[in-house]
Amino acid sequence: MRGWLRTDGRKGIRNVLLVVYLVECAHHVARAIADRHAGGDVQLIGFPGCYPNDYAQMMMERLCCHPNVGAVLLVSLGCESFARNRLLEVVRASGRPASLLVIQAAGGTRRTIERGRAWVAETLPLLAAMPTTALAPHELVVGTICGGSDGTSGLTANPAIGRAFDRLIAAGASGIFEETGELIGCEGHMASRAATPELAAEIVATVEKAARYYTTLGHGSFAVGNADGGLTTQEEKSMGAYAKSGASPIVGLLKPGDQPVGGGLYLLDVVPDGEVRFGFPNIADNAEIVELIACGAHVILFSTGRGSVVGSAIAPVIKVCANPETYRRLPEDMDVDAGRILEGRAGLDEVGAEIAALVAAVAGGAPTCSEALGHQEFILTYKSFTPAGPACLPAAAR
Amino acid sequence: MTHAPPVLLLAPEDNVLIAVADLAAGQIVPDAGRAIRLRQAVPLGHKLARHPIPAGGRVIKYGAPIGSATCAIAAGEWVHLHNLASDYLATPGADHGA
Numbered sequence: 148m149r150g151w152l153r154t155d156g157r158k159g160i161r162n163v164l165l166v167v168y169l170v171e172c173a174h175h176v177a178r179a180i181a182d183r184h185a186g187g188d189v190q191l192i193g194f195p196g197c198y199p200n201d202y203a204q205m206m207m208e209r210l211c212c213h214p215n216v217g218a219v220l221l222v223s224l225g226c227e228s229f230a231r232n233r234l235l236e237v238v239r240a241s242g243r244p245a246s247l248l249v250i251q252a253a254g255g256t257r258r259t260i261e262r263g264r265a266w267v268a269e270t271l272p273l274l275a276a277m278p279t280t281a282l283a284p285h286e287l288v289v290g291t292i293c294g295g296s297d298g299t300s301g302l303t304a305n306p307a308i309g310r311a312f313d314r315l316i317a318a319g320a321s322g323i324f325e326e327t328g329e330l331i332g333c334e335g336h337m338a339s340r341a342a343t344p345e346l347a348a349e350i351v352a353t354v355e356k357a358a359r360y361y362t363t364l365g366h367g368s369f370a371v372g373n374a375d376g377g378l379t380t381q382e383e384k385s386m387g388a389y390a391k392s393g394a395s396p397i398v399g400l401l402k403p404g405d406q407p408v409g410g411g412l413y414l415l416d417v418v419p420d421g422e423v424r425f426g427f428p429n430i431a432d433n434a435e436i437v438e439l440i441a442c443g444a445h446v447i448l449f450s451t452g453r454g455s456v457v458g459s460a461i462a463p464v465i466k467v468c469a470n471p472e473t474y475r476r477l478p479e480d481m482d483v484d485a486g487r488i489l490e491g492r493a494g495l496d497e498v499g500a501e502i503a504a505l506v507a508a509v510a511g512g513a514p515t516c517s518e519a520l521g522h523q524e525f526i527l528t529y530k531s532f533t534p535a536g537p538a539c540l541p542a543a544a545r
Numbered sequence: 546m547t548h549a550p551p552v553l554l555l556a557p558e559d560n561v562l563i564a565v566a567d568l569a570a571g572q573i574v575p576d577a578g579r580a581i582r583l584r585q586a587v588p589l590g591h592k593l594a595r596h597p598i599p600a601g602g603r604v605i606k607y608g609a610p611i612g613s614a615t616c617a618i619a620a621g622e623w624v625h626l627h628n629l630a631s632d633y634l635a636t637p638g639a640d641h642g643a
Binding site: 297298299301302331332333336358374376377378379380381382383386387390452470472489490 | 553555563564565566588589590591592606607609610611612624625626629630631632633
């Protein structure tokens with residue numbers, strides 16, 4: 148494994164130049180700047196909203212200073228509320244090449260695109276010249292998510308990812324699992340794995356918050372496709388999703404943007420605090436992936452049964468396919484054939500070892516299927532959180 | 546194509562088995578030395594009852610309750626939306642205060 152060393156001491160496994168629109172009105176201009184290099188390490192992300200939001204501001208700061216990011220070009224319309232100068236200062240303070248283009252000041256669409264393309268052309272050679280250094284297992288942060296789940300997800304891919312998590316965490320890495328709304332019914336078991344009784348209480352409270360939130364909305368995370376695949380209830384889906392976490396002790400509870408404190412297994416709380424606002428907590432899988440990345444995840448293990456094809460901006464996504472039929476239908480999109488467990492062609496430990504080895508290969512520069520196909524999905528919407536209390540990160544309080 | 550058993554038992558205390566292939570009505574599947582005759586077709590990834598489950602009884606998978614039977618379920622019956630309901634979100638307000 149190798150990485151690019153950043154000034155905060157973290158290392159990235161990619162060296163991405165981000166083009167960032169700060170309101171939907173700047174999206175086209177930002178896309179035109181990034182499109183010239185589509186599919187490579189020039190990537191487009193953005194926040195669509197015009198009104199200010201502390202969560203979105205914090206998320207953008209974390210994402211633009213993610214270790215996989217080497218340089219940042221911000222594209223603003225000019226009249227939106229995003230604190231663009233503050234974001235620019237944060238990125239510059241991190242030592243990264245950064246620039247801000249304001250369309251209303253730069254002379255409109257065409258001139259801004261020209262200036263943006265020129266900045267990208269000047270900056271790419273700087274990134275290419277940056278040296279890499281060895282990356283140790285304990286410097287790696289790995290996130291996991293499931294999407295397009297079916298009845299096979301909880302039987303093959305999720306427990307195999309759990310075995311991979313156990314291996315990576317035993318080697319000193321940080322692992323993050325998430326979506327408390329999909330863990331309803333598992334809170335007692337999670338509490339029994341918590342490093343401290345105070346953390347156990349926080350975990351139970353955070354799942355109760357998720358249950359209240361989804362009950363108020365009148366919806367769960369349960370989709371029609373889940374039932375077609377054989378899952379009947381929320382708690383059944385929860386137990387299957389929970390298997391991704393493996394068997395390590397839970398050492399912390401994060402909120403989006405919080406960084407792990409040392410190696411170990413962390414739960415990420417993605418359900419907003421306070422009264423229900425802004426609609427669904429996460430409108431699609433990529434919103435959760437973005438939150439894992441904001442917590443510093445270098446790479447994402449994505450379990451799918453029905454066959455999600457997504458990747459992500461900033462961090463590579465490894466697709467672990469739970470269903471052997473799906474794998475045969477979508478082989479180009481799937482990195483790991485975990486469904487062969489159902490056909491008696493492999494065991495959970497074998498597939499878990501394969502996933503852990505693939506994480507190391509991807510951290511060494513090997514492209515994932517979604518990277519090779521050019522996937523760079525990104526979603527960031529309005530949310531609101533209160534900071535996590537000291538009981539959530541016992542290692543930091545020591 | 547494969548000699549692996551057509552069903553999976555995830556935890557010893559479970560009262561459902563998981564089909565790992567599309568199974569036909571009338572098919573016999575093994576379960577801990579017994580044989581269960583399927584009352585309906587059970588698609589890949591879906592559940593079938595190992596034992597009779599009374600109405601209101603808990604359905605156990607992964608060694609944990611995943612909901613309650615909404616009617617009596619016979620051994621070999623397909624277990625899904627028509628006879629199993631969540632104990633959580635299907636009854637909003639029952640388990641959680643305001």
